[in-house]
Amino acid sequence: SADLLDDITQAKKIRISTDVAIPPSGMMDSSMKPTGSDVEVAQLLAKDWGLELEFIQTTGATRIPNVLTGKADIIISTLSVTPDRAKVIDFTKRYATLQSDVGCLKSSTVKDWPDLKDKPIGVSRGTTQDTTLSNMKDKDLKISRYDDDATMVTAAVSGQVDCVASSATIINQIGVKNPSRVFESRIPLATFDLAIGLKKGEQRLMDKLNAWITENVKNGKLNAIYKKFHGVELPPDMRS
Amino acid sequence: MQQNPSSSEPIVSLRDVQKSFGPLRVLDGVSFAVERGEVLALIGRSGSGKSTALRCIDRFEKVDGGEIVVCGHRVDRPDVDLRALRQDVGIVFQSYNLFPHLTIEQNITLAPCAVKGMATSQARDLARKVLAQVGLEEKLHAYPEQLSGGQQQRAAIARSLAMQPKVMLFDEVTSALDPELTAEVLKVIEQLAADGMTMVMVTHEMGFAKGIADRIVFMHRGKVHETGPASILTSPATPELTQFVGTGNLKS
Amino acid sequence: MQQNPSSSEPIVSLRDVQKSFGPLRVLDGVSFAVERGEVLALIGRSGSGKSTALRCIDRFEKVDGGEIVVCGHRVDRPDVDLRALRQDVGIVFQSYNLFPHLTIEQNITLAPCAVKGMATSQARDLARKVLAQVGLEEKLHAYPEQLSGGQQQRAAIARSLAMQPKVMLFDEVTSALDPELTAEVLKVIEQLAADGMTMVMVTHEMGFAKGIADRIVFMHRGKVHETGPASILTSPATPELTQFVGTGNLKS
Amino acid sequence: MGGHLNINHLMFLGQGALWTIGLSVIALIGGGIVGFVIALARISPLKSVRIASGVYVQLIQGTPLLVILFLGYFGLAAIGLKVSALAAAGASLTLYVSAYLGEIWRGCIQSVPKPQWEAAEGLALSRTQRMMKVILPQAIRIATPPTVGFMVQIIKNTSLASVVGFVELMRSGQIVNNSLFEPFAIYAIIAVVYFAMCYPLSLFSQKLERRMGRGRSNLAPA
């Protein structure tokens, strides 16, 4: 196999590593079919390239090993671009962004970092939010790490934690699940670029993916998908 | 519940005792009595109900009918005070049933301390005394498995003695032992008899029964078939006992 | 490896056999021989090494020194052909060790078919024959657990016989049985002796040893202490044997 | 997303349950075959074989299944073997099950009373004949109840195969929960489904054990 792109073309099939347990990027609809923003991005890509699409089900922790060990060709799974990750895999251009906040129960009095002292903050283990919070050693934070977003949201919905660090979309979801526990964003954490991840050294595939992203940002298709699931548009600097 | 039995009353008495296991009638109207200081030997072929009769005396089996009185306890009644009964009765089984995780001393002191509330030091002295009675002083701190079968059986007898029972029951206490070990256990029992202990023993050792028993009870098919002094073994009245002592002689 | 033993040579011979378990010297220079057609009884107190000596003959224990020859097989040598040896020797233990998952017939036919390649129908006839020898024809299709202890022991003897051994070893084959069952097993062995089978038997039944054995070997502390015809039991030469038969007589 | 538990969710859970059963069967068959070899190796007359199989058992039994699955899934790929998730999970479960079944069966073989081995030896049967005709038939009887009992463990442990992307019962429950967020209700349903799969096996194993207990006490003293 000289080149991953050739392999994909030859197989007429692309294998995409996607976590379907992190709504609204990946989830199951009421008829238990995969849906979500990442799922639709993947479907769009496969359609444009005329390939059959295979989802490699993954969890947050196994997203990257899946492409490193050749079990999947690319990752489309709310993968934010960080320097650490860039040492291990290559990233395309961003295809979306993710606003991360610390969100708290509406009735809580948390306003800023000092108020968070001794309050457990729920977070998905190994996500960029986790890394960001873990690096704030000076702030004396208490972090409760869950295996995936779903468990974290469940913990928030059921009352195990009153604060979470996650995307704004997910923070807003909690109240929908349990009207007596409405969460709202209180402290902005960071904005991350989301990109497609792939194994290092696959330049031809990388070029082709970048071209595809550029085109679909321009024609508004990616923005439409984002708005459909996240309720807001992509940031202005990305749309222009 | 316990009355002091007057010396004229028997220590153990069974009257018309009935006992079935399911459809099998094991005791079919058994009656006999044991006087204070008497040694009674229960003999009979395998399955004739000897062990069952013995176990009924200490209430390890409930009887279906009849009357059992032991040291004034009405053993056949459902409301008999079991723990009081068993302080008056010592029982030793064929499989010695020493507690394997306790030393011989602990085996002996356990019941006096736990049941009678005896002080540990006093119980230890007692253990030494009863072990001397069975000739095992030096095994005080050994564990059961370190003893030979005969020694284990003697220790089991000592353990019973430590509760100072009024009557002792023995169920074929030597049948798991070889001849030499048998001899040492029988010597201990002989000594107990000489000291005036009341005893009921199930045994296959005809020679021994002849030598030590004041009275023989021969059981056959759940009934007392023949009873009398040791001499009935040499001149049996019934053909069943004749046959029984006949086959028993094969062992010689 | 196997030579046809000339009739003048003994079938079993032990010379200066040594065997230790760890620090414990169990056989300390044991020598005796068994002629064709002879019945030899091994007696001695518990732990004197009788079972060990017997097990050495069939190579269930490796000896540390000395020489054992059985039907021409040099049993002490590491290269002895075990399966050939065991076709010539039948052994029966105290615990009968019938295979519980097989019927009596299957127990008996297993070895002739598997080892000697006998045809099934022929093996079945053989089973019927040896069972008749021990008086158990009607139990052909029973499972071991359906038999009494004495019947199981006789079936175990029949199973050994089916291999048509040149010599049979018995290790206290009756000591787990009560007197009546003992009698039926001893009758079978008596019949075998009358038929001329060579036998070595460890036994506690002094009366039986006296009646059937051509020669007695009395073991004491891992040594052959006294040996001679059955009459040595009634007039022992050594004080140890005197004491041993003395205590043994308690059983009568 | 959201909404109430509907027939699709239940179908999805049912599909997960089917995968749980499928994985269990694969694990039982694979683990059974390898476990049998392990059991024999553990009582081999060759010391080196005994030690090697002992180390194998210690290693596998000392590692959580989660970690074995992970190493099986990514480890095989890392050394260049392309395997499907099914093959990787099957291989990992086989390793795991074989170590436990091997030990269970070794115990059963060795619990056939020593006199039985000696009686078979005394009849001049060869080692293979002793094993096949005398020891194994008895060992199988002894081994059936604990083996059936261990199948319960297998069924429950396949829930960990979710880490390598298997949507079996546990994972399907998590996914349904992600769209409904009624953890207590959904996990209770999952618990009931597992119970429905496992309890009959437990009962069966207990029944076998009791029946055997009776049979065994009737056997000749050993």
Place this chain on the structure above:
Amino acid sequence: MSLQLDFPAVLERWPNFLAGAALTLELAAFATVLGALFGTLAAVGRGARSPLIAGACKVYVETIRNTPLLVQIFLVYFGLASLGLKFSAFTVAVAALTINVGAYTAEIMRAGFEAIPRGQIEAAEGLALSRLQIYWHIILLPAIEKVYPALTSQFVLLMLASSVCSQISAEELTAVANYIQSDTYRAFETYIIVAVLYVILSLVMRAGFWGLGLVLFPRRRRLGTPL
């Protein structure tokens, strides 16, 4: 080889591994002690004369033994929260593990009780010991001795099974591994190290139980019969 192994990059994080291993051991220790007590009580309860107590103990044992630990942990964790009770992840993990291992202990102990020969109990009855005294002096220790290997294996299994506590935010060894591997993207190396650590932990536990056995069973020690 499609993957280059780089152990030093992962081993750099040894303090995290160590903390995870320590928490795993701590979880196992608490759950072992509590589970042993709880399970023994349940085993005694199963033999109770009252059908209510015996039945309740049976339902408890069977329910736990026939559902996965992960489900039990979720039910305890989210169930307690739904009731408005908030405990630390550690407390919940210990509680769930205790409930779990208690059921297995109960089954094992029951087998131990049943393995005490009838004659032992009769001998004790013949010495006029009360029911409670018989349980305490005659049954308990010998029963534990009989099933000690099974018990210790169960507790080692419990330690390994505690890896699922990562799901409810207990930072034990597997949680640490997940965290480190998503941080370093060295999954394979991380899990090999973790596997080695688990093997070491299970050896440590077995050694500990061996030592405890020497203390608990003085007869074994004196007579030199290994368990």
